[in-house]
Amino acid sequence: xxxxxxxxxxxxxxxxxxxxxxxxxxxxxxxxxxxxxxxxxxxxxxxxxxxxxxxxxxxxxxxxxxxxxxxxxxxxxxxxxxxxxxxxxxxxxxxxxxxxxxxxxxxxxxxxxxxxxxxxxxxxxxxxxxxxxxxxxxxxxxxxxxxxxxxxxxxxxxxxxxxxxxxxxxxxxxxxxxxxxxxxxxxxxxxxxxxxxxxxxxxxxxxxxxxxxxxxxxxxxxxxxxxxxxxxxxxxxxxxxxxxxxxxx
Amino acid sequence: xxxxxxxxxxxxxxxxxxxxxxxxxxxxxxxxxxxxxxxxxxxxxxxxxxxxxxxxxxxxxxxxxxxxxxxxxxxxxxxxxxxxxxxxxxxxxxxxxxxxxxxxxxxxxxxxxxxxxxxxxxxxxxxxxxxxxxxxxxxxxxxxxxxxxxxxxxxxxxxxxxxxxxxxxxxxxxxxxxxxxxxxxxxxxxxxxxxxxxxxxxxxxxxxxxxxxxxxxxxxxxxxxxxxxxxxxxxxxxxxxxxxxxxxxxxxxxxxxxxxxxxxxxxxxxxxxxxxxxxxxxxxxxxxxxxx
Numbered sequence: 001x002x003x004x005x006x007x008x009x010x011x012x013x014x015x016x017x018x019x020x021x022x023x024x025x026x027x028x029x030x031x032x033x034x035x036x037x038x039x040x041x042x043x044x045x046x047x048x049x050x051x052x053x054x055x056x057x058x059x060x061x062x063x064x065x066x067x068x069x070x071x072x073x074x075x076x077x078x079x080x081x082x083x084x085x086x087x088x089x090x091x092x093x094x095x096x097x098x099x100x101x102x103x104x105x106x107x108x109x110x111x112x113x114x115x116x117x118x119x120x121x122x123x124x125x126x127x128x129x130x131x132x133x134x135x136x137x138x139x140x141x142x143x144x145x146x147x148x149x150x151x152x153x154x155x156x157x158x159x160x161x162x163x164x165x166x167x168x169x170x171x172x173x174x175x176x177x178x179x180x181x182x183x184x185x186x187x188x189x190x191x192x193x194x195x196x197x198x199x200x201x202x203x204x205x206x207x208x209x210x211x212x213x214x215x216x217x218x219x220x221x222x223x224x225x226x227x228x229x230x231x232x233x234x235x236x237x238x239x240x241x242x243x244x245x246x247x248x249x
Numbered sequence: 250x251x252x253x254x255x256x257x258x259x260x261x262x263x264x265x266x267x268x269x270x271x272x273x274x275x276x277x278x279x280x281x282x283x284x285x286x287x288x289x290x291x292x293x294x295x296x297x298x299x300x301x302x303x304x305x306x307x308x309x310x311x312x313x314x315x316x317x318x319x320x321x322x323x324x325x326x327x328x329x330x331x332x333x334x335x336x337x338x339x340x341x342x343x344x345x346x347x348x349x350x351x352x353x354x355x356x357x358x359x360x361x362x363x364x365x366x367x368x369x370x371x372x373x374x375x376x377x378x379x380x381x382x383x384x385x386x387x388x389x390x391x392x393x394x395x396x397x398x399x400x401x402x403x404x405x406x407x408x409x410x411x412x413x414x415x416x417x418x419x420x421x422x423x424x425x426x427x428x429x430x431x432x433x434x435x436x437x438x439x440x441x442x443x444x445x446x447x448x449x450x451x452x453x454x455x456x457x458x459x460x461x462x463x464x465x466x467x468x469x470x471x472x473x474x475x476x477x478x479x480x481x482x483x484x485x486x487x488x489x490x491x492x493x494x495x496x497x498x499x500x501x502x503x504x505x506x507x508x509x510x511x512x513x514x515x516x517x518x519x520x521x522x523x524x525x526x527x528x529x530x531x532x533x534x535x536x537x538x539x540x541x
Contacts, residue, residue: 054426058338085426095427103420106413114417117410118429166428 001074002027002201003048003093003170008071010040010047017043019225020071025170030202032216034209036245040225041205042098045172048073049095050085075170090118092169098178100155102162104148108139111147111158115165125165132161135194153184160195170201177208189215209246213237221245254382256496256503262388262457264495265395266450270468271475271487272402273446279419279482281436283333284344289465289472290351291444295321295451296460297358300367310372314452318445325444329437337436351465358462366459391453398449399488405442406484415439419482467513471498474516478523480533490531494519 003025010018018040025031035041046052047069056067073080075093102111112132116125133140136157142150147158156176163171173192177185189211196202196215206212212219213233220230223245229236236242274288295317302313328350336342371387406412417425418435425432450468458464475494479486497519498512505511523530 049427051423051426054423061336061339061342084431086429086431089427089429097424097427101421101424103417103424105420106416110413110416113410114413114425114430115428117414117417162428 001025002029002076003203004072004074005044005048006072006074008044008047008073009069010043010052011068013065013067017225018047021222021225021227023220023227025201025203028199028201029218030196030204030216032209032212032219033203033205033222034207034212034219035222037207038224039222041222042174044222045095045174045203045205048080049093049172050080050083050088051095053082054085089166092167093172094163094166094168094170095172096156096159096163096174096176098174099152100157100159102147102150102155102158104146106147107144108147108150108158109143111162112139112165115162117166119165119167124167128165128167131198132164135164135191136161151184152179153181153188156180156188157191160192164195164200168200170203171195172203172205174205175207176204177206177211185211251381252503254379256499258382258384258388258392259502260496260499261492262392262395262495263499264492265392265399266454267468267471267475267495268488268491269395269398269446269450269453271472271479271491272399272484273443273450274472275476275479275482275484275487276415276446277439277443278476279484280415280439281333281337281418282340282343283337283436283440284340284347285443286344286347286469287328287350287354288347288443288447289469290354291321291325291447292451292454292468293358293460293462293465294324294354295448296369296455296464297362297462299452299455300369300460303369304367310370310456314372314455317452318448321448321451322441322445326437326441329440333440334433334437337433351469355462355465362462364462366461368459369455371456387456391457394449394453398446402442402446402484411438470513471516474520474523477520478530480530483530483532486530486532 001024005021005023008018008021021044033041043052052067052069056069059065059067071081075091080088103114106114112129116128119125138154139157139161142154147155150158160173176188176192180188192202192204193215204212204215217232218230219233219236221228221236221242228241228245229239231239270289270292274285277283277285298317298320299313302308302316303310308316332346332350333343336346373386373390376383376385377389406416414430414435417428417430418432422432471494475491476487478493479490494516498515501511501515502509
């Protein structure tokens with residue numbers, strides 16, 4: 001098992017955002033995590049990459065409430081639940097947050113350099129940069145553009161590029177399709193398939209299940225903080241529970 | 250002609266010094282959200298270390314300046330570790346602690362040296378005769394050094410790996426985690442750089458003005474005004490605003506006869522006007538970004 005999340009529970013004050021969820025990903029796989037708005041998908045990604053823990057620490061000494069996190073996240077045989085976020089990134093477990101969130105006052109190139117923060121070897125940086133430019137030629141065209149002025153699709157591309165620069169082994173992509181035009185979405189998902197083709201394991205979070213099902217042969221369904229079911233796209237589409245989760249399907 | 254030349258020189262000199270101070274203040278605020286009211290106190294401490302080094306220990310001025318810059322950096326990092334780190338998520342507590350620190354430094358030096366003004370010999374002596382005016386070499390040196398410092402900071406922030414990390418943290422702390430940057434480490438380094446800049450300003454100013462335990466207050470007002478005018482957290486804004494304010498104060502001193510008592514009011518007036526007319530300042534609010 002490459003990534004194994006077991007019995008993960010997250011509470012913001014007394015609101016249970018994740019209720020005892022489990023998930024696993026094998027090496028080289030592409031796995032989808034689908035679910036409606038507010039299901040807890042992003043929180044799950046943030047908990048896996050240590051951001052919930054970081055947020056919890058940053059609330060210490062303030063009156064803004066309390067976060068509880070329980071359960072276990074094992075990546076590559078190593079327990080990560082109490083490992084600080086930068087160390088998790090160092091192990092190759094990288095999150096592309098929703099809407100990409102590039103460092104907006106920095107240029108495309110500087111963003112990619114920031115991604116390579118932990119990489120010491122100049123040759124590795126150069127190779128990764130070539131890889132990113134090959135996958136996303138658009139980024140190469142905009143190399144000196146300030147990333148805050150990029151379009152939504154380009155921001156997501158930049159975020160994936162940044163993750164590749166960080167030598168991602170398992171890439172968590174949070175809602176890449178949010179706010180994108182259909183054609184841009186299509187193009188972006190072709191690129192994500194290319195990234196998977198490079199041998200990088202992918203855990204894709206999506207609301208738009210058609211894209212998730214297209215990429216991932218195995219999908220989890222999360223709703224209201226609970227893992228409802230999992231299976232192949234065909235199984236899920238035939239399943240009653242997902243029809244109830246996604247009315248109108 | 251003479252007034253004009255004097256005006257330009259004084260404006261550049263004072264503006265440059267304030268720019269270095271304001272940049273340090275903007276830097277630590279932008280990166281760690283620390284409103285460091287003790288920022289100019291570090292500048293006072295640095296000046297005193299130079300004074301002690303020269304007059305009590307007998308070091309040459311350049312060596313005393315170097316030692317002072319290093320010691321001030323060290324002092325700020327110790328302050329960060331001892332005081333700021335524990336409450337770094339609580340912005341009000343951070344600010345109150347910084348005021349307390351500034352007071353502490355002031356009282357320590359008042360106790361030891363009393364409220365006297367102390368002079369420090371200049372690093373370079375002599376002056377250049379331009380016919381109409383004389384420019385002392387120490388002023389020219391101070392000006393050049395200010396420019397070199399600002400240039401050095403710009404290179405550090407835009408060209409180095411550390412600089413990219415510092416700017417990443419300033420722009421999005423959460424995402425900085427995701428690329429493997431240890432935020433607390435960057436806060437500490439930035440605190441050191443920021444206080445180092447204050448110390449450089451101290452080293453530049455000490456031979457020109459006098460050293461005094463209360464010398465941190467007036468520049469603090471100027472620095473706050475510059476940061477507001479430039480846009481909170483914007484480094485480029487802070488430099489430009491500090492130069493504008495430096496010239497504005499020089500204008501008041503040179504153009505209004507016996508008006509030098511008004512100089513302190515200039516930055517305050519600018520701060521009030523900016524907050525009323527354009528609260529985001531010259532370079533504030535760059536992009537409207539959807540956050541989580």
